[in-house]
Amino acid sequence: MKLLFIRHGIAMERPEFEGDDMDRPLTEEGVRKAQKAFLGLARIYDDPELILHSPALRARQTAAILAERFARSELRESTLLRPGAGYASLVQALGGLDEGLDLVALVGHEPDFSEMISGLLQSPREGGERPSFLHLDLRKASCAEVELHSPGAGELRSLLAPKLLRKLASV
Helix, strand or coil: CEEEEEECCCECCHHHCCCCHHHCCECHHHHHHHHHHHHHHHHHCCCCCEEEECCCHHHHHHHHHHHHHCCCCEEEECHHHCCCCCHHHHHHHHHCCCCCCCEEEEEECCCHHHHHHHHHHCCCCHHHCCCCCCCCCCCCCCEEEEEEEECCEEEEEEEECHHHHHHHHHC
16 A cells, blocks of 8 residues: 655644634645645546545645545545644554555644654564654645555655645646
């Protein structure tokens, strides 16, 4: 199975948003840039069978934009991808998926995705503890592809910046 880790688009900044962080929406610029980036992404990948997203509004909006480009994908929310989720939550979310899936897109947050990807790339230490995580600095509306070799281990195949994806959309 291949996983596409897609960070949500540009959202309102916390200081300018009054309310629960889970309700913070994408900005107009965030919507526009995500639409173009995902057009570029669609030039590289076939439709994922599943788009699994965080329940945070900005991730739900980003997943909906992604689903516009990948119309044959099932869209599903998972509390296991909420802000603050880590590697253990990812393993739990993956455990609940159909083993026959080839491509799954995950829409969520940083630094959560860095921790999740790092956990997939590193072997556990004695006692099952994972080493400290590698910070990838996934930009908003960027994509990292990880190919799973077993349920909790994989290989980073690509890291696509949103600027590159937007350029691909123009080609």
